[in-house]
Amino acid sequence: xxxxVLIRHGETSWTKQKRYQGSADTKLNARGRKQIQNFVSEVKxxxxxxxxxxxxxxxxxxxxxLCMPLKMKPTIDAxxxxxxxxxxxxxxxxxxxxxxxxxxxxxIKGKPVTPQxxxxxxxxxKRVKAFISHCVKHHDNKRIIIVTHGGALxxxxxxxxxxxxxxxxxxxxxxxxxxxxxLYDYSRQLVLLNSTNPKKGIxxxxxx
Numbered sequence: 001x002x003x004x005v006l007i008r009h010g011e012t013s014w015t016k017q018k019r020y021q022g023s024a025d026t027k028l029n030a031r032g033r034k035q036i037q038n039f040v041s042e043v044k045x046x047x048x049x050x051x052x053x054x055x056x057x058x059x060x061x062x063x064x065x066l067c068m069p070l071k072m073k074p075t076i077d078a079x080x081x082x083x084x085x086x087x088x089x090x091x092x093x094x095x096x097x098x099x100x101x102x103x104x105x106x107x108i109k110g111k112p113v114t115p116q117x118x119x120x121x122x123x124x125x126k127r128v129k130a131f132i133s134h135c136v137k138h139h140d141n142k143r144i145i146i147v148t149h150g151g152a153l154x155x156x157x158x159x160x161x162x163x164x165x166x167x168x169x170x171x172x173x174x175x176x177x178x179x180x181x182x183l184y185d186y187s188r189q190l191v192l193l194n195s196t197n198p199k200k201g202i203x204x205x206x207x208x
Contacts, residue, residue, distance in 0.1 A: 002136065003191070004181045022085035026058050054082065066145065
């Protein structure tokens with residue numbers, strides 16, 4: 001059994017402006033740091049065995065905030081990195097629509113297109129699937145926390161809950177939020193979704 005405790009990094013100047021970040025190495029802003037601080041006491045009480053982080057700065061900074069009171073160091077894994085959005089990075093949806101970007105016109109209709117110079121969605125899914133397999137093999141019955149990105153986090157939900165790719169954008173995953181999925185031997189359970197502060201604990205009593 002594994003509880004996948006998934007935390008999306010805190011806010012950055014680009015997420016505030018609703019710009020595509022992808023592989024761009026943006027940093028947390030003041031609000032983003034405060035969002036992650038909201039989880040410190042619960043994470044400390046949870047006593048995680050390992051805290052994983054994407055290799056991008058906004059995740060490493062978020063993971064560092066969580067690790068500091070535990071005197072731990074985050075384990076960096078690039079499989080947790082966000083989808084590369086290529087030429088879309090740094091732009092907003094409104095800007096891409098005004099530019100009449102053909103790939104983006106298909107993207108907002110739910111088509112699995114690849115941005116110019118970017119990464120295919122299936123590549124992200126493959127990375128996340130490999131990471132999940134690694135956790136099942138090496139971290140069974142351990143308490144793990146994963147600091148990652150909105151796109152990667154949605155892929156965790158698809159893989160862990162056995163959902164269709166069509167559901168990918170039906171989940172709202174805000175910056176500085178926590179989502180928890182329990183992986184049991186014979187079932188999977190969505191325990192927490194897009195929470196800003198789990199008052200009842202990271203894994204509420206009786207959730208199974």
